[in-house]
Amino acid sequence: MSETELQAELQHHEHARAQMAAMRDLTEGIHNIYSGDFDESTKNLGLGDVRSDHLFGWAMANYTVPRLADLADRDIALFFGRIWMDDGEDFHIGRRHIRDEHNDPIVLDWRAPLSEQYYRASAHDRRDVAKRRRFGFQGARITGFEDENLLLGEEVASDILTEEIERPRTGPMRDIVATIQPEQDELIRREAAVNLCVQGAPGTGKTAVGLHRAAWLLYNYTEKLDKAGVLVVGPNEGFLSYISGVLPTLGESSVWQVTVQQLTGAHTALAADTHAAALVKHDARMALVCERAVWGHVGTAVDGGITPDEGLLITDGGWRWRLGLRYLDEAITNARKHTRTYTAGRKAVEDAIVQGARRQAEIRSGHSPDNKWATKLKRTESVRAFLDAVWPKLNTKTVMKKLLTDAAFRADATRGILTEEEAALLAGKPAKPTAGDLLIADEIESHMKLREPSESFGHIVIDEAQDLSPMQCRVIARRSGKGSVTVLGDLAQGTTPWAAASWTDQMRHLGKEQVEHTELTTGFRVPAVIIALANRVLPHLGVDVAPARSIRSDGSCDRIETADLQAGVREAVTKALAEEGLVGVIAADDLAAELKTLLDGTGRVEVVAASLAKGLEYDHVVVVEPAEIVAAPATGGATIDGVGLRHLYVALTRAVSRLTVVHSRPLPAEMEE
Numbered sequence: 255m256s257e258t259e260l261q262a263e264l265q266h267h268e269h270a271r272a273q274m275a276a277m278r279d280l281t282e283g284i285h286n287i288y289s290g291d292f293d294e295s296t297k298n299l300g301l302g303d304v305r306s307d308h309l310f311g312w313a314m315a316n317y318t319v320p321r322l323a324d325l326a327d328r329d330i331a332l333f334f335g336r337i338w339m340d341d342g343e344d345f346h347i348g349r350r351h352i353r354d355e356h357n358d359p360i361v362l363d364w365r366a367p368l369s370e371q372y373y374r375a376s377a378h379d380r381r382d383v384a385k386r387r388r389f390g391f392q393g394a395r396i397t398g399f400e401d402e403n404l405l406l407g408e409e410v411a412s413d414i415l416t417e418e419i420e421r422p423r424t425g426p427m428r429d430i431v432a433t434i435q436p437e438q439d440e441l442i443r444r445e446a447a448v449n450l451c452v453q454g455a456p457g458t459g460k461t462a463v464g465l466h467r468a469a470w471l472l473y474n475y476t477e478k479l480d481k482a483g484v485l486v487v488g489p490n491e492g493f494l495s496y497i498s499g500v501l502p503t504l505g506e507s508s509v510w511q512v513t514v515q516q517l518t519g520a521h522t523a524l525a526a527d528t529h530a531a532a533l534v535k536h537d538a539r540m541a542l543v544c545e546r547a548v549w550g551h552v553g554t555a556v557d558g559g560i561t562p563d564e565g566l567l568i569t570d571g572g573w574r575w576r577l578g579l580r581y582l583d584e585a586i587t588n589a590r591k592h593t594r595t596y597t598a599g600r601k602a603v604e605d606a607i608v609q610g611a612r613r614q615a616e617i618r619s620g621h622s623p624d625n626k627w628a629t630k631l632k633r634t635e636s637v638r639a640f641l642d643a644v645w646p647k648l649n650t651k652t653v654m655k656k657l658l659t660d661a662a663f664r665a666d667a668t669r670g671i672l673t674e675e676e677a678a679l680l681a682g683k684p685a686k687p688t689a690g691d692l693l694i695a696d697e698i699e700s701h702m703k704l705r706e707p708s709e710s711f712g713h714i715v716i717d718e719a720q721d722l723s724p725m726q727c728r729v730i731a732r733r734s735g736k737g738s739v740t741v742l743g744d745l746a747q748g749t750t751p752w753a754a755a756s757w758t759d760q761m762r763h764l765g766k767e768q769v770e771h772t773e774l775t776t777g778f779r780v781p782a783v784i785i786a787l788a789n790r791v792l793p794h795l796g797v798d799v800a801p802a803r804s805i806r807s808d809g810s811c812d813r814i815e816t817a818d819l820q821a822g823v824r825e826a827v828t829k830a831l832a833e834e835g836l837v838g839v840i841a842a843d844d845l846a847a848e849l850k851t852l853l854d855g856t857g858r859v860e861v862v863a864a865s866l867a868k869g870l871e872y873d874h875v876v877v878v879e880p881a882e883i884v885a886a887p888a889t890g891g892a893t894i895d896g897v898g899l900r901h902l903y904v905a906l907t908r909a910v911s912r913l914t915v916v917h918s919r920p921l922p923a924e925m926e927e
């Protein structure tokens with residue numbers, strides 16, 4: 255690296271900074287012109303709510319407010335790479351596009367098509383790239399660079415990548431734009447229509463890939479996705495807060511990040527299910543029960559009191575119309591077959607009744623009666639009574655109430671689908687729904703009426719997807735509609751009672767048939783020495799997945815055997831605090847509660863229950879009493895076969911640099927070589 259070249263790059267960086275400030279000033283100028291209308295934009299008004307004379311200002315507000323936030327000068331370098339092409343052109347690659355006063359690009363956005371070459375070019379497949387430069391930086395300051403002359407076949411093991419991966423973690427997750435690897439880039443840049451399913455060992459960058467894919471899609475399919483929206487679904491609120499900063503630093507603040515519980519309102523559910531009841535309510539068979547609970551209300555013409563002789567008699571002033579039993583049964587069958595929702599079905603039968611009477615009127619009088627006549631006909635007592643008998647009016651609340659409180663109705667809805675014991679577990683109080691009840695209500699609602707297109711998303715990123723139950727998958731599927739999904743997870747880290755055993759099944763529950771499956775195995779988080787320990791446990795987890803191969807040869811792994819567990823934990827934490835970075839103490843849930851009191855107020859230390867450690871990472875991890883993690887019942891007090899061992903696998907794979915195992919009891923046999 256020559257000093258002259260570095261100085262030139264520093265100057266280019268200063269120039270880029272000045273140009274970005276100019277872009278910001280320009281946007282600010284526009285913003286100020288429309289400031290009155292901008293106020294409306296901050297009230298979350300939609301297009302239809304805005305007065306027509308404010309429309310232009312409103313549109314400008316929607317454009318400039320996020321743009322101003324994106325152009326804010328942050329403590330971050332404006333570019334991280336540069337490529338020289340075979341034709342002599344060269345480009346700096348950065349977090350966002352920056353142009354000069356002549357509108358020429360001086361920094362390309364990492365999501366622009368050309369940037370793909372930066373990430374993917376190699377000595378074997380140069381993609382017209384002659385040379386690649388990677389910049390090292392600290393905060394907003396460029397500190398150096400490393401070059402790869404691809405024309406000469408150079409492939410440099412990047413110190414900058416190593417430094418980035420090994421840097422101490424001091425807080426929430428960061429973006430990885432500067433060091434995206436080719437296999438990750440391929441997934442990030444798959445077209446919007448592709449449904450991706452990524453199985454990946456711990457620390458292989460699944461979450462990072464999912465978030466960067468969301469940002470890439472929003473940039474490249476702006477028109478479609480700005481309207482339809484992008485959703486990120488994560489396992490719990492702790493995880494969401496850990497990842498919540500990544501998309502905003504990539505310039506995307508419009509993505510809604512939620513747990514699946516938040517989608518149904520289950521995060522505020524009042525009552526708790528027993529383990530056995532939860533199992534039934536999350537089961538795929540519940541979808542069939544819900545279907546029958548709704549559509550089972552549909553009867554035949556005979557149920558409506560119709561006989562072959564009499565038919566349905568409709569009196570309209572001096573006129574009388576009669577519809578036969580066969581005609582009515584056909585109308586019901588057609589409505590059942592051709593309408594997607596129960597509410598629409600009732601309307602279809604009603605329309606068929608009007609149609610039948612209208613045809614008779616046309617034959618008798620020679621002209622077709624108007625809509626007023628049709629409305630009157632629908633209101634006649636005999637039509638009302640017939641419809642109420644064969645296709646009664648329903649809403650989600652009434653069906654839920656019947657399912658939870660009416661034993662005879664429940665028996666009919668579940669016969670042949672659930673056992674009697676399972677069906678009995680559904681009994682409850684509708685006023686105090688459980689999380690499982692809200693899943694059922696969501697399913698029932700989907701039979702009642704179609705979701706508005708505005709209620710579904712253009713793309714959904716689903717992280718830790720192995721933990722979703724079939725019924726939770728269906729909740730997400732309904733919000734996806736025709737949109738695509740990126741599904742990320744690790745079957746080996748499945749710890750819920752309904753964790754997926756196969757991705758094919760999980761994708762079916764998510765309603766996606768065309769799926770690209772892929773597996774990531776290069777681990778960026780956990781050093782080889784620690785992953786080797788976790789990989790001893792992996793074969794005992796009952797899943798067929800590839801183990802992680804760490805690209806890291808640093809890190810350490812040690813063990814403290816002690817008669818006094820608390821003293822052992824203190825010793826491990828003191829040692830850990832001698833080094834930089836965050837310390838995570840992971841223990842079985844009950845023990846974690848005790849350790850929280852013990853370590854309360856110790857800076858840089860977080861105590862985490864093993865059941866909540868998923869997705870998180872710490873520089874130094876202290877795993878306390880593995881035997882207890884393995885033996886501990888799962889959340890909710892029920893014992894789930896093998897789940898403790900999976901919690902241990904998750905705990906062992908949270909460390910970025912160092913792992914200390916503290917134990918007073920013998921280590922689980924699965925940890926031994």
Ligand SMILES: Nc1ncnc2c1ncn2[C@@H]1O[C@H](COP(=O)(O)OP(=O)(O)OP(=O)(O)O)[C@@H](O)[C@H]1O
Pocket residue numbers: 418419428429430433434435438454455456457458459460461462463744778779868869870871907
């Ligand atoms: N290309 C990369 N450059 C730098 N850091 C990376 C890269 N890919 C992943 N990382 C880092 O590796 C760590 C693990 O990534 P991530 O959390 O996305 O993995 P994961 O597969 O979701 O893990 P888990 O299954 O344990 O949740 C993170 O700190 C992430 O920033």
